[in-house]
Amino acid sequence: MTLTVVDDVPYLDVANPKFSIRSQEVKDARTRSWYARTTYGIAVLRYDEVQKLLRHPKLRQGSYLWPQHNGVEGKFARWWCDMLLCQEGDTHARLRRMANPAFSPKLIADLQPKFQALANRLIDQFIDRGECDFIADFTEPYATGVICDLLGLPFDRWRELADMAADMGLALGVTFKQDLPKIEAAIERLFQYAEEVVAERRANPTDDFVGMLVQANRDKAQLSDQELLDMIVLAIFGGIDTTRNQIGLAMEQFILHPAQWALLAEQPDLAKAAVEEVMRVRPTVTWVTRAATETFTFNDLEIAAGTTLHLYSQAAATDPALMPDAEVFDITAERKPHFGFGGGAHHCLGHFIARGDMTEALKLLAQRLKNPRFNGEVEWLPDSGNTGAIRMPIAFDRA
Numbered sequence: 383m384t385l386t387v388v389d390d391v392p393y394l395d396v397a398n399p400k401f402s403i404r405s406q407e408v409k410d411a412r413t414r415s416w417y418a419r420t421t422y423g424i425a426v427l428r429y430d431e432v433q434k435l436l437r438h439p440k441l442r443q444g445s446y447l448w449p450q451h452n453g454v455e456g457k458f459a460r461w462w463c464d465m466l467l468c469q470e471g472d473t474h475a476r477l478r479r480m481a482n483p484a485f486s487p488k489l490i491a492d493l494q495p496k497f498q499a500l501a502n503r504l505i506d507q508f509i510d511r512g513e514c515d516f517i518a519d520f521t522e523p524y525a526t527g528v529i530c531d532l533l534g535l536p537f538d539r540w541r542e543l544a545d546m547a548a549d550m551g552l553a554l555g556v557t558f559k560q561d562l563p564k565i566e567a568a569i570e571r572l573f574q575y576a577e578e579v580v581a582e583r584r585a586n587p588t589d590d591f592v593g594m595l596v597q598a599n600r601d602k603a604q605l606s607d608q609e610l611l612d613m614i615v616l617a618i619f620g621g622i623d624t625t626r627n628q629i630g631l632a633m634e635q636f637i638l639h640p641a642q643w644a645l646l647a648e649q650p651d652l653a654k655a656a657v658e659e660v661m662r663v664r665p666t667v668t669w670v671t672r673a674a675t676e677t678f679t680f681n682d683l684e685i686a687a688g689t690t691l692h693l694y695s696q697a698a699a700t701d702p703a704l705m706p707d708a709e710v711f712d713i714t715a716e717r718k719p720h721f722g723f724g725g726g727a728h729h730c731l732g733h734f735i736a737r738g739d740m741t742e743a744l745k746l747l748a749q750r751l752k753n754p755r756f757n758g759e760v761e762w763l764p765d766s767g768n769t770g771a772i773r774m775p776i777a778f779d780r781a
Contacts, residue, residue, distance in 0.1 A: 442672065446505075496531045501524060521633075573615060621735070667722055670721055693711075699718075
């Protein structure tokens with residue numbers, strides 16, 4: 383697509399499923415201006431402006447407007463607007479306090495051996511074949527297994543949970559409205575599953591995350607019945623969907639940069655840095671959303687109250703104004719912080735577990751799979767909103 387300019391400001395047709403957040407069109411817009419007009423509001427394209435607007439006092443978390451932008455109502459829209467991510471003020475602080483214990487650094491460190499065992503077990507199942515569908519055979523069961531360990535859920539239903547998360551994840555892309563029947567069916571099933579889990583925990587109390595939420599729910603002022611279910615659904619969906627996508631995007635980057643994969647195999651301590659570099663150049667969350675709570679002026683642009691701003695995390699973190707080699711994928715380079723986990727009061731609650739489980743996965747994959755390459759056509763979600771691979775056939779040599 384060629385860059386469209388309206389009244390001397392770039393315009394990006396973000397609602398088009400063929401639009402790519404990494405396209406030359408976006409790069410040209412970033413060169414021309416710090417922002418662009420879009421179907422959904424304003425897109426912020428440069429690192430400095432994204433960094434400032436993430437924590438701007440006249441902006442609130444803006445994802446609650448996503449169903450409205452797409453003309454969507456229903457159970458998903460209700461849950462999306464009411465759950466932790468889209469809350470502000472005292473409600474947000476209260477719900478976040480409820481969830482914090484499940485995502486502490488100490489807990490993640492204690493779970494590390496389980497991450498390693500799960501990754502090795504999954505690799506064992508396909509390594510002798512020399513090929514696999516990396517999404518179906520590794521990223522989906524791995525991301526789901528991590529959440530099962532975290533929440534104390536049985537792994538034997540991982541396939542069902544992964545499918546529900548994948549279908550719900552369609553709501554975070556630009557095809558939201560056309561995929562609504564599949565999304566609504568998935569969230570209905572996931573709420574039914576959450577109700578089963580709550581009933582089981584009430585009958586057999588536990589000290590895991592879900593058990594703690596059920597205990598808090600006894601005091602309805604602390605956590606209502608609906609908030610309890612909303613929180614469990616968020617923990618399952620959020621943990622599976624983003625991790626599955628992000629590890630798949632990591633494999634894509636390493637296949638495109640084989641010397642970096644060989645380096646990671648030789649120096650597994652680089653796995654932590656590799657996670658950050660992947661999320662900088664190829665994040666699954668391609669934009670962070672804010673909404674103006676009142677009219678204000680920023681960089682000589684008047685932003686009206688209610689305006690949605692999509693802060694383009696991928697475009698900002700690869701902004702050449704930041705550093706000359708900003709678009710180069712290099713797991714040894716010193717980089718400024720990326721925006722893959724958002725920022726400010728709404729910084730991703732699960733970033734410790736996401737960083738931890740992806741680090742262990744990449745470390746083991748690089749040590750056990752040599753020379754990974756694509757082995758057929760990769761099927762992708764649209765390259766904006768939340769993106770990732772639906773299917774990724776790869777071949778490899780056994781290390």
